[in-house]
Amino acid sequence: MSHAEPAGQIFRRRGRKNSRSSARLPGVAFVWVVGVLLALGGVILALGYLQGPRLLSAELDTDAVTDSSDQTLRLILSQSVSGIESGAVTVEPSAAVSVASEADLISVTFEEPLDYNTAYTVTVNGVESVSGASASTISYSFTTGGPKLYLLDRGESADEIVRAELGGSERSVLFAGEGIQEFMPFGDLLAVTTASADRQGTLWLVNPQTGIAEKVVLPEAGEVVNLDASRSGATLGFTISSDDIGPIATVWHTLYTIDFDRGRDAIAVTGLDGAPMRVTGWQFIPGTLNIVALTADGTLVRVDSSTGNVEPLGQYFEFDRVSADGSHVVVSDSHGSAAIALTDGAERELNASPIDGKQPFLGHTDAGAAGTLVAKMVLVGEAGNTFSSLLAYDNGEVSRILHQTVDDKGAILDFQVSPNGQLVAVEVQPNVSALDSDEYVMNPRPRSVTTYVVDIASGEVTQNVDGFGAVWR
Incomplete structure (x- = not known):
């Protein structure tokens, strides 16, 4: 005799059986998908291994x-x-x-x-x-990026610090003011010096974005000159030239630096005797915070800013410049110009190589690590009564003219080689027959100065900008 169950119970049991069966199917599918993905990952890893590093x-x-x-x-x-x-x-x-x-x-x-x-x-x-x-x-x-060239353009109503982009025709005015003597860009700021009629200098920090100028408190009064800044840091250097009230009137140029990462205090650089160093010329060595300077007693020294160690490099009369590549400093003595290696102090006497078979006279010089020179030179005419002022590149055997004024009427005033040695900014007074000084109490310059940017390899003038005091950054 059969046992009958209510239809509802049968339905419920069958429903539970079907539910368990359908639940197992997604689980199997999941395991299968994971397996496929793992297999694909293994294939991809194997292919990556076989293909080598990427x-x-x-x-x-x-x-x-x-x-x-x-x-x-x-x-x-x-x-x-x-x-x-x-x-x-x-x-x-x-x-x-x-x-x-x-x-x-x-x-x-x-x-x-x-x-x-x-x-x-x-x-x-x-x-x-x-x-x-x-x-x-x-x-x-x-x-690679392009450099920026900074210049000072003194005008009738205001002086302007301008920035020119390489290869462009436009210039940007970063700051305008009166009586600007010198400037130096560092970081996002500009250091600017001005001077009153009695030659008392003021140092300002200018933010080009806001135009706000902050006056820096200095440790003594006097002319503020010889600005320089480290390329890779926030350290500014300058000299303050004050009168010595001793029995013989003397102007001392005391060297100071300010590390703006540590505040606004101007600290005197100390010399071999431990006293504040008085200098006739100085610069930061490019790519470092170290200093090379010619002291008032004619000693060329290299100063390690991290330790304060001062190393003498010899006795000389005049300080010219540190090369753009930071390898040498050019100085002069009774024998002429010399390049002093900043690694070991080795001295190399400098003489200009011939230009088209004629022997030029050597002037201010940038002496590179490879023995090449970029230098102001003067050629004297055959009769001895004409002179050509020019800038030349000297490879050690011959010299090649980079820039010469039109009809030799002007003068090469100064020049600055770019940090990579590719370009040179040449400051030119187009005509020296007329005296047109701006009559500033410090650092007076001709009213008409144009800076030409010249490609050293080709000698091509790539652009020109009104102004002087060229700084590459």
């Missing part, structure tokens, strides 16, 4: 690489790699480099500054994973 990202300061040597391109890869030989790296256009690798990083260091506004490609051949995968070729391209 470039994931790169790091480089495209502005700093034109300002100084020893800038590094960091190539970050998908795998740790074996050691890279220097011969495996090529750069187009050509540039000297050194290379190092560690784990998934390849570091390519440029041994010299690169050209401005130039596209470069760095290629590393034969890059192998430490796990033995196939070798790869890693390639990275970048375009």
Whole structure:
């Protein structure tokens, strides 16, 4: 005899059975999908292994690489790699480099500054994973930045500090004021000096974005001159020239620096005797916070700003300039001009090489690490009564004219080589027959001065801007 169940219970039991069966199906599907994904991941990993290391990202300061040597391109890869030989790296256009690798990083260091506004490609051949995968070729391209040229343009109603972009025709007025003697850009600010009729100087910090000028409290009164600033930092230097009230009237030029990362205090740089250093010329060594100076007693010294150590480099009469590449300082003594190596103090006597077979006289000079010169030179006519003022490039064997005034009527006043040695800013007075001084109490200059930017390799004038006191940044 059969046992009958209510239809509702049968329905409920069957419903529960069907529910358990359908619940198992998604679980099986999930396991299957996960398995497929894992398999695909394994295939992808295997393919990545077989293909070798790949470039994931790169790091480089495209502005700093034109300002100084020893800038590094960091190539970050998908795998740790074996050691890279220097011969495996090529750069187009050509540039000297050194290379190092560690784990998934390849570091390519440029041994010299690169050209401005130039596209470069760095290629590393034969890059192998430490796990033995196939070798790869890693390639990275970048375009370098362009420099900014700062000038002082004195006018009838106001003096203007201007900035010109490389290759452009426009200029930007960063600050306008009266009686500007000198200026120096550093960081986002401008250091500006002015002077009253009694030659008492004032140092201002100007924010070009807001136009706000802050007066710096100085430790003594006097002329504030010889401004310079470190390229890679927030340190400003200057001299204060005050009268010595001793039995023989003397003007001392005491050297001070201000580290704006630490405040607004002007600290005197101390000399070999531990007293405040009095100098006839000085500069920061490019790329460092160290100083080279010619003291009032004629001693050339190098000052280590981190330790305060002062190292004498010899006795000289006159301080010219530190080379744009920071390798030498040019000075003069009774024998003429000399380039002093800032690494070891070695002295090299300077003489101009012939221009078209004629022997020029050497003037102010920038002496580069490779033994080349960019220098003011004077050529004397055959009759001895004519003179040509020019700027020339000297490769050690011959000199080549970079800039010469029209019909030799003008004069080369000064020049500044760009940090990478590619360009030179040449300050020119177009005609010296008329006396047109601006009659400033300090640092008087002709009213008509034009600065020409010249490509050193080609001698081509790329642009010209009214003003003087050229500073590359």
